[in-house]
Amino acid sequence: MRRAVSVLAAACVLGLTATACSDSTAGAGGAAPQGSVDPTASLKGVKLTMWVAQNSVAEPKQVISAFEKATGATVSTQVIPDPYESNVPTKLASGDKPDLMFWQPTGSTLPFVQPAKNLLRLDNEDWVSKLGKTEQSLGQVDGHRYAAIVTSPAVLGVYYNKDVFRKAGITTMPTGYDAMLADAAKIKAKTGVAPFFEVGGDKWPLQWQVQAQMTDLPPSFWDNLNKNKDSWTDKTIVDAITKYKTKILDGGLAQKDYRTATFVDQGKAIMDGSAAMALNVTSLQSEIQATSSTAEMDSKLGWFPIANSSANAEYSPDQTNGVVAFNTGDTKRENAARQFLSYWLGKDYPAYIKAGKLVSVEPSVPNPDGLPQTAVAQAKALPTATGVFQVKALTAPDMHLALADMIYGKKTPIEVAQAAEDQFKQVLKARAVPGF
CATH class of the missing domain: 3.40.190.10 (Periplasmic binding protein-like II)
Known part of the structure:
Protein backbone atom coordinates (compact mmCIF):
# COMPACT_ATOMS: atom_id res chain seq x y z
CA MET A 1 0.00 0.00 0.00
CA ALA A 154 9.53 4.20 -1.36
CA VAL A 155 11.81 7.13 -0.56
CA LEU A 156 10.66 9.92 1.75
CA GLY A 157 11.70 13.43 0.82
CA VAL A 158 10.41 16.79 -0.37
CA TYR A 159 8.74 17.46 -3.70
CA TYR A 160 8.86 21.15 -4.55
CA ASN A 161 7.51 23.45 -7.22
CA LYS A 162 10.49 24.93 -9.08
CA ASP A 163 8.68 28.12 -10.08
CA VAL A 164 7.64 28.94 -6.50
CA PHE A 165 11.20 28.33 -5.26
CA ARG A 166 12.49 30.60 -8.03
CA LYS A 167 10.07 33.39 -7.06
CA ALA A 168 11.13 33.05 -3.42
CA GLY A 169 14.80 33.31 -4.42
CA ILE A 170 15.70 29.85 -3.07
CA THR A 171 18.58 28.43 -5.11
CA THR A 172 20.18 25.95 -2.69
CA MET A 173 18.23 23.18 -1.01
CA PRO A 174 18.03 23.04 2.81
CA THR A 175 20.32 20.62 4.63
CA GLY A 176 18.18 20.01 7.70
CA TYR A 177 14.63 20.30 9.00
CA ASP A 178 15.01 23.72 10.65
CA ALA A 179 16.63 25.13 7.51
CA MET A 180 13.63 23.84 5.54
CA LEU A 181 11.27 25.65 7.95
CA ALA A 182 13.29 28.85 7.45
CA ASP A 183 12.85 28.47 3.67
CA ALA A 184 9.14 27.85 4.22
CA ALA A 185 8.82 31.16 6.09
CA LYS A 186 10.67 32.91 3.25
CA ILE A 187 8.33 31.35 0.66
CA LYS A 188 5.25 32.53 2.57
CA ALA A 189 6.63 36.08 2.99
CA LYS A 190 7.82 36.52 -0.59
CA THR A 191 5.19 34.68 -2.62
CA GLY A 192 2.09 34.28 -0.44
CA VAL A 193 1.96 30.62 -1.52
CA ALA A 194 1.35 27.93 1.13
CA PRO A 195 4.83 26.55 1.91
CA PHE A 196 3.59 23.02 2.70
CA PHE A 197 0.59 21.01 1.50
CA GLU A 198 -0.61 18.71 4.30
CA VAL A 199 -3.09 15.85 3.91
CA GLY A 200 -5.48 15.50 6.85
CA GLY A 201 -8.23 14.08 4.66
CA ASP A 202 -6.36 10.85 3.93
CA LYS A 203 -4.50 10.90 7.27
CA TRP A 204 -1.60 8.56 6.40
CA PRO A 205 0.75 11.30 5.05
CA LEU A 206 0.51 13.22 8.36
CA GLN A 207 3.28 11.04 9.79
CA TRP A 208 6.03 12.15 7.38
CA GLN A 209 6.78 15.57 8.91
CA VAL A 210 7.29 13.81 12.25
CA GLN A 211 9.27 10.91 10.80
CA ALA A 212 11.76 13.27 9.13
CA GLN A 213 12.47 14.81 12.55
CA MET A 214 13.02 11.41 14.21
CA THR A 215 16.14 10.65 12.17
CA ASP A 216 18.63 11.62 14.89
CA LEU A 217 17.35 8.96 17.28
CA PRO A 218 20.32 6.58 17.77
CA PRO A 219 20.17 2.85 16.98
CA SER A 220 20.31 2.24 20.74
CA PHE A 221 16.91 3.92 21.10
CA TRP A 222 15.27 1.44 18.72
CA ASP A 223 17.04 -1.50 20.35
CA ASN A 224 15.79 -0.37 23.75
CA LEU A 225 12.29 0.40 22.46
CA ASN A 226 12.05 -3.12 21.02
CA LYS A 227 13.01 -4.54 24.44
CA ASN A 228 10.45 -2.36 26.27
CA LYS A 229 13.26 -0.34 27.86
CA ASP A 230 12.41 2.90 26.06
CA SER A 231 9.21 4.58 24.96
CA TRP A 232 7.43 6.39 22.12
CA THR A 233 7.00 9.21 24.64
CA ASP A 234 10.74 9.95 24.37
CA LYS A 235 11.34 13.73 24.39
CA THR A 236 12.73 13.68 20.80
CA ILE A 237 9.49 12.20 19.46
CA VAL A 238 7.20 14.44 21.51
CA ASP A 239 9.23 17.49 20.43
CA ALA A 240 8.93 16.42 16.78
CA ILE A 241 5.14 16.15 17.04
CA THR A 242 5.00 19.47 18.89
CA LYS A 243 7.11 21.25 16.26
CA TYR A 244 4.88 19.91 13.49
CA LYS A 245 1.80 21.22 15.30
CA THR A 246 3.12 24.61 16.40
CA LYS A 247 5.46 25.59 13.57
CA ILE A 248 3.68 24.16 10.51
CA LEU A 249 -0.02 23.65 11.27
CA ASP A 250 -0.69 26.34 13.88
CA GLY A 251 2.11 28.50 12.50
CA GLY A 252 0.45 29.01 9.13
CA LEU A 253 3.01 27.14 7.03
CA ALA A 254 0.40 24.72 5.66
CA GLN A 255 -2.50 25.44 3.30
CA LYS A 256 -5.78 26.51 4.90
CA ASP A 257 -7.67 23.23 4.26
CA TYR A 258 -4.97 20.91 5.66
CA ARG A 259 -7.52 19.14 7.88
CA THR A 260 -9.59 17.88 4.92
CA ALA A 261 -7.24 17.96 1.89
CA THR A 262 -6.55 14.69 0.08
CA PHE A 263 -3.55 12.92 -1.37
CA VAL A 264 -4.83 13.63 -4.91
CA ASP A 265 -5.19 17.32 -4.00
CA GLN A 266 -1.56 17.32 -2.87
CA GLY A 267 -0.30 16.15 -6.26
CA LYS A 268 -2.35 18.78 -8.08
CA ALA A 269 -1.25 21.60 -5.75
CA ILE A 270 2.44 20.85 -6.04
CA MET A 271 2.19 20.68 -9.82
CA ASP A 272 0.15 23.89 -10.28
CA GLY A 273 2.18 25.85 -7.73
CA SER A 274 -0.62 26.58 -5.27
CA ALA A 275 1.67 24.96 -2.69
CA ALA A 276 5.48 25.02 -2.63
CA MET A 277 6.41 21.73 -0.95
CA ALA A 278 5.00 18.30 -0.15
CA LEU A 279 6.80 15.95 2.20
CA ASN A 280 5.81 12.48 1.07
CA VAL A 281 6.99 9.10 -0.21
CA THR A 282 7.35 7.84 -3.79
CA SER A 283 3.62 7.17 -4.11
CA LEU A 284 3.09 10.91 -4.60
CA GLN A 285 5.32 10.69 -7.66
CA SER A 286 3.28 7.74 -8.95
CA GLU A 287 0.06 9.69 -8.36
CA ILE A 288 1.38 12.64 -10.38
CA GLN A 289 2.70 10.33 -13.13
CA ALA A 290 -0.85 9.05 -13.67
CA THR A 291 -1.94 12.44 -15.05
CA SER A 292 1.33 14.14 -16.10
CA SER A 293 4.06 13.38 -18.62
CA THR A 294 7.70 12.99 -17.61
CA ALA A 295 8.46 16.24 -19.46
CA GLU A 296 5.77 18.12 -17.49
CA MET A 297 7.06 16.75 -14.21
CA ASP A 298 10.67 17.58 -15.01
CA SER A 299 9.78 21.16 -15.91
CA LYS A 300 7.71 21.82 -12.78
CA LEU A 301 8.98 19.57 -10.00
CA GLY A 302 12.19 19.14 -8.07
CA TRP A 303 12.96 16.82 -5.18
CA PHE A 304 15.41 16.92 -2.29
CA PRO A 305 16.15 14.61 0.65
CA ILE A 306 15.63 15.89 4.19
CA ALA A 307 16.41 14.61 7.68
CA ASN A 308 16.43 16.39 11.01
CA SER A 309 20.03 17.54 10.82
CA SER A 310 21.21 16.47 7.38
CA ALA A 311 20.31 16.31 3.69
CA ASN A 312 19.55 12.59 3.80
CA ALA A 313 16.38 10.76 2.80
CA GLU A 314 14.39 8.04 4.54
CA TYR A 315 13.14 4.82 2.96
CA SER A 316 9.75 3.29 3.57
CA PRO A 366 20.49 0.10 -15.06
CA ASN A 367 17.34 2.14 -14.55
CA PRO A 368 15.14 2.29 -17.67
CA ASP A 369 15.09 5.44 -19.79
CA GLY A 370 12.28 7.94 -19.34
CA LEU A 371 12.08 8.09 -15.55
CA PRO A 372 11.18 11.53 -14.15
CA GLN A 373 14.08 13.40 -12.54
CA THR A 374 12.38 13.09 -9.15
CA ALA A 375 12.71 9.29 -9.45
CA VAL A 376 16.38 9.55 -10.46
CA ALA A 377 17.05 11.83 -7.46
CA GLN A 378 15.34 9.36 -5.11
CA ALA A 379 17.36 6.43 -6.46
CA LYS A 380 20.53 8.45 -5.88
CA ALA A 381 19.46 9.22 -2.28
CA LEU A 382 18.49 5.64 -1.34
CA PRO A 383 21.96 4.20 -0.47
CA THR A 384 22.44 6.76 2.32
CA ALA A 385 18.80 6.84 3.45
CA THR A 386 17.69 5.64 6.88
CA GLY A 387 14.65 3.48 7.50
CA VAL A 388 11.41 4.98 8.80
CA PHE A 389 10.03 3.64 12.08
CA GLN A 390 8.21 0.87 10.20
CA VAL A 391 11.69 -0.52 9.48
CA LYS A 392 13.19 0.00 12.94
CA ALA A 393 10.38 -0.83 15.36
CA LEU A 394 9.14 -4.38 16.01
CA THR A 395 5.66 -3.22 15.13
CA ALA A 396 4.53 0.07 13.65
CA PRO A 397 1.85 1.99 15.54
CA ASP A 398 -0.70 3.96 13.53
CA MET A 399 0.70 7.35 14.53
CA HIS A 400 -1.11 8.99 11.61
CA LEU A 401 -4.47 8.24 13.23
CA ALA A 402 -3.43 9.92 16.47
CA LEU A 403 -2.05 12.88 14.48
CA ALA A 404 -5.43 13.13 12.71
CA ASP A 405 -7.02 13.44 16.15
CA MET A 406 -4.45 16.11 17.02
CA ILE A 407 -5.31 18.33 14.05
CA TYR A 408 -8.92 18.41 15.28
CA GLY A 409 -7.86 19.25 18.83
CA LYS A 410 -8.72 15.81 20.22
CA LYS A 411 -5.14 14.93 21.25
CA THR A 412 -2.10 16.87 22.44
CA PRO A 413 1.39 15.98 21.13
CA ILE A 414 2.16 13.99 24.27
CA GLU A 415 -1.15 12.13 23.87
CA VAL A 416 -0.22 11.28 20.25
CA ALA A 417 3.06 9.79 21.49
CA GLN A 418 1.26 7.94 24.29
CA ALA A 419 -1.24 6.46 21.81
CA ALA A 420 1.69 5.10 19.78
CA GLU A 421 3.25 3.68 22.95
CA ASP A 422 0.02 2.03 24.08
CA GLN A 423 -0.61 0.40 20.70
CA PHE A 424 3.02 -0.72 20.38
CA LYS A 425 2.93 -2.49 23.73
CA GLN A 426 -0.50 -4.00 23.15
CA VAL A 427 0.47 -5.60 19.85
CA LEU A 428 3.81 -6.96 21.05
CA LYS A 429 2.13 -8.39 24.13
CA ALA A 430 -0.39 -10.11 21.86
CA ARG A 431 2.51 -11.50 19.83
CA ALA A 432 4.11 -12.79 23.06
CA VAL A 433 7.33 -10.87 22.37
CA PRO A 434 9.73 -11.20 25.35
CA GLY A 435 9.69 -8.14 27.60
CA PHE A 436 6.09 -7.20 26.83
Missing part, protein backbone atom coordinates in the same frame (compact mmCIF):
# COMPACT_ATOMS: atom_id res chain seq x y z
CA ARG A 2 1.15 3.57 -0.44
CA ARG A 3 0.67 3.98 3.32
CA ALA A 4 3.89 2.82 4.87
CA VAL A 5 2.07 2.09 8.08
CA SER A 6 1.12 -1.11 9.81
CA VAL A 7 -2.64 -1.13 10.15
CA LEU A 8 -1.95 -4.72 11.15
CA ALA A 9 -1.29 -3.52 14.63
CA ALA A 10 -4.93 -2.64 15.08
CA ALA A 11 -5.98 -5.76 13.22
CA CYS A 12 -4.06 -7.97 15.60
CA VAL A 13 -5.41 -6.37 18.71
CA LEU A 14 -8.98 -5.96 17.52
CA GLY A 15 -9.56 -8.82 15.15
CA LEU A 16 -7.09 -11.65 15.56
CA THR A 17 -6.11 -13.91 18.42
CA ALA A 18 -2.71 -13.71 20.04
CA THR A 19 -1.86 -17.03 18.41
CA ALA A 20 -2.61 -15.69 14.94
CA CYS A 21 -0.37 -12.71 15.67
CA SER A 22 2.53 -14.66 17.10
CA ASP A 23 5.53 -15.75 15.07
CA SER A 24 5.64 -19.39 16.00
CA THR A 25 8.76 -21.29 14.95
CA ALA A 26 6.90 -24.58 14.84
CA GLY A 27 6.89 -26.17 11.41
CA ALA A 28 9.72 -23.97 10.13
CA GLY A 29 9.70 -23.29 6.41
CA GLY A 30 12.07 -25.30 4.28
CA ALA A 31 15.62 -24.00 3.85
CA ALA A 32 16.55 -22.76 0.42
CA PRO A 33 17.99 -25.44 -1.87
CA GLN A 34 21.66 -25.28 -2.77
CA GLY A 35 22.70 -24.59 -6.34
CA SER A 36 21.23 -22.40 -9.04
CA VAL A 37 17.72 -22.57 -10.43
CA ASP A 38 16.99 -22.91 -14.14
CA PRO A 39 14.54 -19.99 -14.51
CA THR A 40 13.07 -21.23 -17.80
CA ALA A 41 12.80 -24.96 -17.02
CA SER A 42 9.47 -26.44 -18.15
CA LEU A 43 6.64 -26.17 -15.63
CA LYS A 44 3.88 -27.36 -17.93
CA GLY A 45 0.75 -28.15 -15.94
CA VAL A 46 1.94 -26.40 -12.76
CA LYS A 47 -0.54 -23.85 -11.39
CA LEU A 48 0.47 -21.14 -8.92
CA THR A 49 -1.69 -18.62 -7.06
CA MET A 50 -0.47 -15.14 -6.09
CA TRP A 51 -2.25 -12.85 -3.65
CA VAL A 52 -2.20 -9.15 -4.48
CA ALA A 53 -3.75 -5.99 -3.05
CA GLN A 54 -6.27 -3.91 -4.97
CA ASN A 55 -3.62 -1.32 -5.77
CA SER A 56 -1.01 -3.90 -6.88
CA VAL A 57 -3.11 -5.94 -9.33
CA ALA A 58 -1.19 -4.63 -12.34
CA GLU A 59 2.28 -4.82 -10.77
CA PRO A 60 3.18 -8.44 -11.69
CA LYS A 61 1.38 -8.65 -15.06
CA GLN A 62 4.48 -8.32 -17.24
CA VAL A 63 6.53 -10.92 -15.37
CA ILE A 64 3.62 -13.38 -15.05
CA SER A 65 2.96 -13.24 -18.79
CA ALA A 66 6.64 -13.69 -19.65
CA PHE A 67 7.09 -16.52 -17.11
CA GLU A 68 4.02 -18.39 -18.35
CA LYS A 69 5.30 -18.11 -21.93
CA ALA A 70 8.81 -19.25 -20.97
CA THR A 71 7.84 -22.19 -18.73
CA GLY A 72 4.28 -23.29 -19.49
CA ALA A 73 3.22 -22.63 -15.89
CA THR A 74 0.01 -20.82 -14.97
CA VAL A 75 0.15 -18.02 -12.38
CA SER A 76 -3.25 -16.72 -11.24
CA THR A 77 -3.61 -13.56 -9.17
CA GLN A 78 -6.23 -13.26 -6.44
CA VAL A 79 -7.13 -9.81 -5.10
CA ILE A 80 -7.42 -9.62 -1.32
CA PRO A 81 -9.77 -6.72 -0.42
CA ASP A 82 -8.55 -3.68 1.48
CA PRO A 83 -7.39 -3.31 4.15
CA TYR A 84 -4.90 -5.79 2.69
CA GLU A 85 -2.59 -5.80 5.71
CA SER A 86 -5.31 -6.99 8.08
CA ASN A 87 -7.33 -9.20 5.71
CA VAL A 88 -4.31 -11.30 4.72
CA PRO A 89 -3.49 -12.54 8.26
CA THR A 90 -7.19 -13.25 8.85
CA LYS A 91 -7.34 -15.32 5.66
CA LEU A 92 -4.15 -17.19 6.58
CA ALA A 93 -5.54 -17.90 10.06
CA SER A 94 -8.51 -19.62 8.37
CA GLY A 95 -6.12 -22.08 6.70
CA ASP A 96 -6.07 -20.56 3.21
CA LYS A 97 -2.60 -20.16 1.62
CA PRO A 98 -1.39 -18.91 -1.77
CA ASP A 99 1.91 -19.93 -3.37
CA LEU A 100 3.16 -16.35 -3.63
CA MET A 101 2.11 -12.99 -2.23
CA PHE A 102 3.03 -9.32 -2.20
CA TRP A 103 3.95 -8.33 1.35
CA GLN A 104 5.74 -5.45 3.05
CA PRO A 105 9.28 -6.76 3.70
CA THR A 106 9.92 -5.08 7.06
CA GLY A 107 10.62 -6.43 10.53
CA SER A 108 7.42 -4.75 11.74
CA THR A 109 5.14 -6.39 9.16
CA LEU A 110 6.68 -9.72 8.09
CA PRO A 111 5.97 -11.31 11.50
CA PHE A 112 2.22 -10.96 11.00
CA VAL A 113 2.26 -13.78 8.44
CA GLN A 114 4.26 -16.04 10.79
CA PRO A 115 7.20 -16.47 8.39
CA ALA A 116 8.98 -19.29 10.21
CA LYS A 117 5.79 -21.36 10.04
CA ASN A 118 4.26 -20.26 6.73
CA LEU A 119 6.99 -19.08 4.36
CA LEU A 120 9.86 -20.62 2.43
CA ARG A 121 13.32 -19.51 3.47
CA LEU A 122 15.05 -17.71 0.64
CA ASP A 123 18.52 -17.34 2.19
CA ASN A 124 20.45 -19.01 -0.63
CA GLU A 125 18.52 -17.98 -3.73
CA ASP A 126 20.57 -16.95 -6.78
CA TRP A 127 19.18 -13.39 -6.84
CA VAL A 128 20.05 -12.36 -3.26
CA SER A 129 23.58 -11.19 -4.08
CA LYS A 130 22.27 -9.11 -7.01
CA LEU A 131 20.26 -6.79 -4.76
CA GLY A 132 21.47 -3.34 -3.68
CA LYS A 133 22.69 -2.81 -0.12
CA THR A 134 19.45 -1.28 1.20
CA GLU A 135 17.31 -3.89 -0.56
CA GLN A 136 19.45 -6.71 0.89
CA SER A 137 18.72 -5.40 4.39
CA LEU A 138 14.96 -5.90 3.86
CA GLY A 139 12.90 -9.10 3.85
CA GLN A 140 14.51 -10.77 6.86
CA VAL A 141 13.27 -11.95 10.26
CA ASP A 142 15.43 -13.60 12.94
CA GLY A 143 18.40 -13.95 10.60
CA HIS A 144 16.56 -15.61 7.72
CA ARG A 145 15.34 -14.17 4.41
CA TYR A 146 11.67 -14.67 3.64
CA ALA A 147 10.99 -12.01 0.97
CA ALA A 148 12.33 -11.27 -2.48
CA ILE A 149 12.74 -7.53 -3.07
CA VAL A 150 11.38 -6.80 -6.54
CA THR A 151 10.96 -3.02 -6.43
CA SER A 152 12.80 -0.23 -4.70
CA PRO A 153 11.34 0.89 -1.36
CA PRO A 317 8.96 -0.19 2.18
CA ASP A 318 5.44 -1.17 1.16
CA GLN A 319 3.74 -4.37 0.01
CA THR A 320 4.66 -3.88 -3.67
CA ASN A 321 8.38 -4.08 -2.78
CA GLY A 322 8.37 -7.62 -1.42
CA VAL A 323 7.19 -11.04 -2.63
CA VAL A 324 7.03 -14.04 -0.32
CA ALA A 325 6.63 -17.73 -1.18
CA PHE A 326 4.59 -20.09 0.98
CA ASN A 327 5.40 -23.42 2.56
CA THR A 328 2.41 -25.27 1.08
CA GLY A 329 3.68 -28.83 1.48
CA ASP A 330 3.57 -29.29 -2.32
CA THR A 331 7.25 -29.58 -3.31
CA LYS A 332 6.53 -29.15 -7.01
CA ARG A 333 4.69 -25.87 -6.45
CA GLU A 334 7.22 -24.63 -3.90
CA ASN A 335 10.06 -25.20 -6.37
CA ALA A 336 8.03 -23.50 -9.11
CA ALA A 337 7.54 -20.48 -6.81
CA ARG A 338 11.30 -20.30 -6.25
CA GLN A 339 11.80 -20.56 -10.02
CA PHE A 340 9.34 -17.70 -10.58
CA LEU A 341 11.31 -15.46 -8.20
CA SER A 342 14.58 -16.45 -9.90
CA TYR A 343 13.07 -15.57 -13.28
CA TRP A 344 11.63 -12.27 -11.98
CA LEU A 345 14.91 -11.03 -10.49
CA GLY A 346 17.08 -12.61 -13.16
CA LYS A 347 16.31 -13.09 -16.82
CA ASP A 348 13.18 -10.91 -16.82
CA TYR A 349 14.23 -8.06 -14.53
CA PRO A 350 15.34 -5.52 -17.18
CA ALA A 351 12.05 -6.04 -19.09
CA TYR A 352 10.01 -5.86 -15.87
CA ILE A 353 11.36 -2.49 -14.74
CA LYS A 354 11.16 -1.09 -18.26
CA ALA A 355 7.48 -2.05 -18.54
CA GLY A 356 6.67 -0.53 -15.15
CA LYS A 357 9.02 2.48 -15.45
CA LEU A 358 10.58 1.42 -12.15
CA VAL A 359 13.88 2.15 -10.41
CA SER A 360 16.12 -0.94 -10.42
CA VAL A 361 16.90 -2.79 -7.18
CA GLU A 362 19.93 -4.43 -8.81
CA PRO A 363 23.06 -2.25 -9.26
CA SER A 364 24.07 -4.34 -12.30
CA VAL A 365 20.75 -3.58 -14.05
